[in-house]
Amino acid sequence: MLLVNPKATTTNARTRDVLIRAFGAAVRLTVEETRYRGHAAALAATARAKGYDVVAVLGGDGTINETVNGLLNPVDGGEIPRGADPSATRPALVVIPGGSANVFARALGLPNDPVESTGAVLEALRDNRRRTVGLGQALWEGESRYFTFCSGLGYDAEVIRAVEGLRGSGRKATPARYVNTALRHYLATDKRHPAMRLTGPGIPAAEGIFMAIITNTSPWTYVGGRPVTPTPWASFETGLDLLGLQRMGPLAVARMIRRILTESEALPSGRHLVQLHDEAEFTLTAERPVAFQLDGDYLGERETVTFRSTPNALQVLV
Numbered sequence: 001m002l003l004v005n006p007k008a009t010t011t012n013a014r015t016r017d018v019l020i021r022a023f024g025a026a027v028r029l030t031v032e033e034t035r036y037r038g039h040a041a042a043l044a045a046t047a048r049a050k051g052y053d054v055v056a057v058l059g060g061d062g063t064i065n066e067t068v069n070g071l072l073n074p075v076d077g078g079e080i081p082r083g084a085d086p087s088a089t090r091p092a093l094v095v096i097p098g099g100s101a102n103v104f105a106r107a108l109g110l111p112n113d114p115v116e117s118t119g120a121v122l123e124a125l126r127d128n129r130r131r132t133v134g135l136g137q138a139l140w141e142g143e144s145r146y147f148t149f150c151s152g153l154g155y156d157a158e159v160i161r162a163v164e165g166l167r168g169s170g171r172k173a174t175p176a177r178y179v180n181t182a183l184r185h186y187l188a189t190d191k192r193h194p195a196m197r198l199t200g201p202g203i204p205a206a207e208g209i210f211m212a213i214i215t216n217t218s219p220w221t222y223v224g225g226r227p228v229t230p231t232p233w234a235s236f237e238t239g240l241d242l243l244g245l246q247r248m249g250p251l252a253v254a255r256m257i258r259r260i261l262t263e264s265e266a267l268p269s270g271r272h273l274v275q276l277h278d279e280a281e282f283t284l285t286a287e288r289p290v291a292f293q294l295d296g297d298y299l300g301e302r303e304t305v306t307f308r309s310t311p312n313a314l315q316v317l318v
């Protein structure tokens with residue numbers, strides 16, 4: 001099943017048709033266009049219930065996130081038998097970048113171009129080249145959602161909320177718009193009263209956190225062609241990583257930005273940083289509601305969010 005989000009930033013009828021022709025010549029294909037928010041999740045859940053082998057997505061990270069959630073939340077609520085490989089019980093995933101940042105596709109090593117990616121993915125389909133990836137899961141107030149590359153509480157989610165507001169008024173989400181919004185919003189964000197505390201099984205508790213980035217892979221995002229790597233050790237094959245900032249002053253933030261824009265395998269160093277690598281579960285608790293984002297989607301303000309790693313969640317043809 002090929003899911004196409006016709007409203008995604010860099011998706012158009014021509015790439016869709018190229019893709020349909022190329023896939024149609026290689027496999028038996030059903031094409032569905034998403035018509036509204038949440039539609040991709042419903043379509044992916046149906047694909048799973050009907051036993052499709054592969055679900056392909058042409059769209060951005062938002063559509064991929066919905067698809068993954070549809071694939072993991074079974075419509076029949078069936079349990080996976082003990083000892084079974086959970087990824088083998090779900091359709092495999094194919095992604096073709098058609099959004100603005102395309103972090104998930106690029107983190108998998110795909111070219112940031114739908115036509116070039118189609119070539120790479122067709123090869124993977126022909127050779128049945130699969131990579132098993134883990135996902136993150138965020139749980140709050142009786143709700144939960146899986147994420148493919150990142151989640152965040154605090155300043156980064158505030159920036160995403162501000163950019164989503166601008167997009168609502170018709171402006172495009174370009175890297176320059178994110179950077180401008182982030183700089184402008186820095187003046188408005190609270191730099192004096194950290195709200196969050198980190199706890200978790202086997203994790204030393206940490207207090208006074210302003211902003212937390214939770215990642216399932218590295219990079220966390222891209223500014224144009226440049227990867228941004230606050231958690232350079234994170235990978236789809238390990239548990240979750242975290243970087244928490246306990247200082248938001250201009251010097252601390254400038255040092256951090258320089259550090260995470262430098263491609264390096266070393267963890268960012270410095271006092272007033274909280275770092276986790278390859279963890280199964282932890283919880284962030286805030287003394288007042290803080291902005292929350294997941295795979296670049298703003299999800300409101302929250303006081304407690306638990307993050308859990310879901311190993312071997314999906315097979316990706318790449």
Ligand SMILES: Nc1ncnc2c1ncn2[C@@H]1O[C@H](COP(=O)(O)OP(=O)(O)OP(=O)(O)O)[C@@H](O)[C@H]1O
Nearest residue numbers: 008009034035037038059060061062063099100101
């Ligand atoms: N037909 C539609 N009309 C309006 N919104 C849609 C439609 N189909 C899907 N959507 C919603 O559009 C949102 C954004 O789509 P998507 O992430 O694919 O593209 P993008 O925003 O351009 O990319 P990125 O996430 O990289 O910024 C998704 O959350 C999805 O729910």
